[in-house]
Amino acid sequence: MKTMLHLINKSPFEKNSLDSCLRLAQSGSSILLIEDGVYAAVANTEHAHRVAARTRDLSIYVLGPDVAARGLSDSPLIDDITVVDYEGFVDLVAEHDANQSWL
Amino acid sequence: MEEFEEPGPEIVKRFMYVNRRAPYGTIYAHECLEVILVAAAFDQDVSVVFVDDGVYELKKGQDTTDIGLKNFSKTYGALDDYDVEKIYVEKESLEARGLTADDLVIPVEVLAAKELGEIMAKQDIVLGS
Amino acid sequence: MKIGILINEGPFTHQASDSAYRFTVAALAKGHEIYRVFFYKDGVNNANKLSEPQTDDRNLVSLWSELGQENDIDLVVCVAAALRRGIKDEIVKEGFRISGLGQLVEAGIQADRLVVFGD
Structure with a gap:
């Protein structure tokens, strides 16, 4: 089976990109939260439980520089979300067969 | 005419174009359609998907006379002429908007x-709007 | 690995071009080849050499131009999107070229991955 990396750059408070991705993403695929998408990685938000629930069947990553830029470095993130840098972003793109941006 | 290297005949990838934006409020839907029409000229395995507000791009009865923008909903009918036959609409998105295929x-x-x-x-390649 | 990049937004309204730039730099550092960067929709504004950001702001037009020339990256601006926004050959920064949407599709076919940055 192909492996898919989903990229989400929208805040879950503003757009439905995360919802649509979670609805259509297949078990075993990965999600990388970038830009305003990183707000979905923060624990204790009203969206956190939905994201946390999917860490069981999806691998979820968040882009560290975008987390830091938004003042979230000291905020607790959802358990099992992995922080990566831009080199990690490149590795994720290379390791997955394809990627899809949920703009 | 634009110039590009013809891809080797051996490379056929699955290209999916995912439309998630309503028309007119922003240019995204229109410019995504432009890509689809160009892409159709390449011998690739093309599918076009409408999800979320993208389903509004296909709503019947669009009349843009009084807003000054081109009604490009008619252009979707050309997809068939370009041999784009895999056109999918997500059921959940339609139902959420009170629409049916009709x-x-x-x-x-x-x-x-x-x-x-x-x-x-x-x-292989997913391009969204 | 050959990686293609699509940028759908300009330098001043969205983060897309900044993200794409940093991704591209990281990919080059890791030894990947950037097959092409294609600028579409408002992304064509990344090629406008008349753009003058304030002195304390980064200049993405120059950054892309320099990165492209230093690493021999094909920076392609979509002609249809460019013309409607007044981006013509005479104001396109060195290192970019204007061409058709077919170049995007071709990048999708020839590159091993295509990554989209937009809004």
């Missing part, structure tokens, strides 16, 4: 998220 300007295959997600997962 409300759309072209015949489409309505798929539940589960089936559509399985097709999406098999793509």
Whole structure:
């Protein structure tokens, strides 16, 4: 089976990109939260439980520089979300067969 | 004429174009359609998907006379002429907007998220709007 | 690995071009080849050499131009999107070229991955 990396750059408070991705993403695929998408990685938000629930069947990553830029470095993130840098972003793109941006 | 290297005949990839934006409020839907029409000229395995507000791109009865923008909903009818036959609309997105396939300007295959997600997962290139 | 990049937004309204730039730099550092960067929609504004950001702001037009020339990256601006926004050859920064949407599709076919940055 192909492996898919989903990229989400929208805040879950503003757009439905995360919802649509979670609805259509297949078990075993990965999600990388970038830009305003990183707000979905923060624990204790009203969206956190939905994201946390999917860490069981999806691998979820968040882009560290975008987390830091938004003042979230000291905020607790959802358990099992992995922080990566831009080199990690490149590795994720290379390791997955394809990627899809949920703009 | 634009110039590009013709791809080797051996390379056929699965290209999926995912429309998630309503028309007119922003240019995204229109410029995504431009890509689809160009892409259709390449011998690739093309599918076009309408999800979320993208289903509004296909709503029948669009009349842009009084807003000054081009009504490009008619152009979707040309997809068939370009041999783009895999046109999918997500059932959940239609239902959420109180629409059915009868409300759309072209015949489409309505798929539940589960089936559509399985097709999406098999793509090589996914371009969204 | 050959990687293609699509940028759908300009330098001043969205983060897309900044993200794409940093991704591209990281990919080059890791030894990947950038097959092409294609600028579409408002992304064509990344090629406008008349753009003058304030002195304390980064200049993405120059950054892309320099990165492209230093690493021999094909920076392609979509002609249809460019013309409608007044981006013509005479104001396109060195290192970019204007061409058709077919170049995007071709990048999708020839590159091993295509990554989209937009809004």
